[in-house]
Amino acid sequence: MSGNEAFELVSERGWSRGLNTMLRSGLARWFKTRMWWVQCLIWGSLVGSILATIAFNPQPPPPADLYMIFMVFVGLFPAVGVVIIMQDALVGEKREGTAAWVLSKPLTRPAFVLSKVFANSLGILVTMVIVPFILGVAIITIVTKSTLNPLGYLEAIGVIFISDFFFLALTLMLGTFFDSRGPVIGIPLGILFMQQNLIGFLPALRYVLPWTLVVPIGNTDPLAISFLLKTPLPQDQLITLAAIVIESILFVSIGLWRFNREEF
């Protein structure tokens, strides 16, 4: 290359080549465009308005019920947003031709996929988990005048994020197999909303679906609430937590393998 003597060349080698550039671009998309505040507004106002309506009612439900309602909204509904955002991350880029364009640069395919995982995970964690969570907990603590353990607070956020990450990884993996949006959106949303029925039909599925992490089943609190309120942790749900982490890693790994075979 003549003319580039004035530059310091990129030194990344191997599978991570191009990862920094893609990651910076992915994070810029989240945090240097209006995307971050739009997502904060959507999920913050959804969780905040519903919870405030219930909590500031003249006859509010008991604190335990408030926490359950809160957890359903903060733990379950943002997963819809996760699926919508993640389908665009791969299928959208494949269809629009931007994936082929960036992959014509010195960028490896694993770096492309992992940049989508990392940048979107951070965006989702901040705007769809932490912000609505803080808002919801603030409302509940004001109403119930209770204080929460900071560690429990962080652990509960972690559990909610792991539940969302399951859908992130699943959608990403499906995006590497399909070129149309239908199955990539439909399958994760189907699983999201059918979990209760599936577990009812086959109870063993509670170990491999993230439902019990954020939604109560029978008289058992969801794991996120157990962490948040520092009540005894249900052992079954710890198994579920571990399984969800393993499944998510598996989904990302399969996605990496499949995307490596993709033809543009």
Place this chain on the structure above:
Amino acid sequence: MNEANPYVIQTHGLSKTYKNIHALGSLDLNVHQNSIFGFLGPNGAGKTTTIKLMLGLTRPTAGTATIFGMDSVTNSVDIRARIGYLPQEPHFYEYMTARQTLRFTAEFFFKGPKKAIDERVEEMLGLVDLSDKADRSIKTFSGGERQRLGIAQAQVNYPDLLILDEPAASLDPLGRRDVLEVMSKLRKYATIFYSTHILDDVQRVSDTVVILNKGELVAQGPIEELLAGSEGVIYIIHLKGDIESALKQVQSLSWVSGVKTSQNNDESIWQVSVTDPEAAETQLLKLLVNGPVVVNEFRRKQYELEDVFMQVIEGGQDVRK
């Protein structure tokens, strides 16, 4: 690539089949360093497939492509570090501006210094006349503006090889002229491999041409050779006078392989096919001028690229050099 191998691109039996569709069949190409290599063919001929194979965006069904002496499948990322590529329909991230797009592209190659990267980005924006639109969202760009941005991003890294897929497709005549000028200037520093439908452009700037049809290579060679035609060297002669005796004299020459004659008013027009162009150049005119005829016109037949293209595409003629 080294001194012993002057080729930037070499393909051997490169083939691609998509399910049952035969997109490219056994392509053998040699692209010389610092050449402007025109890659021609009708729609569906396999041009874009070939480019994608070279970039590692798709894998060959058979054969190999070697760029800078590196295999396009196993060393794809190292190859792309030295290439600039303009896709047929450039698509960029719509949330970025033109300036952000060029900086983003540059950062795949350069870590810094920031000032040098910014200067290079400015230079490229100026080159494609987008400086005044640099901070506008790409969402608002027209097809021509996107194409110009595509040309800029392909050059931002000072590539050793520039691959342009239909670079002038969405441009107006002035834009086309500018692109051709840029290509001519870059020849000193880079090899340019470009596909196009615009034969006039190829004839103006290319030094080597390949014509593909239905996934098969049907013509390849220096543009002068292709323009000389596949029928061999022909001289066109317009003359008057004692045609018969002159014709007998010409036909008796050992290096004349045939003469086609026609009449236009009182003028005879001959197409003399020769096997020894040098002998024809030095002796044919002299012979006629010294004979019983008046020569009004004497020239070597030149083909337009369009003639060659139509000949090989429609006639299915193979004029591989």
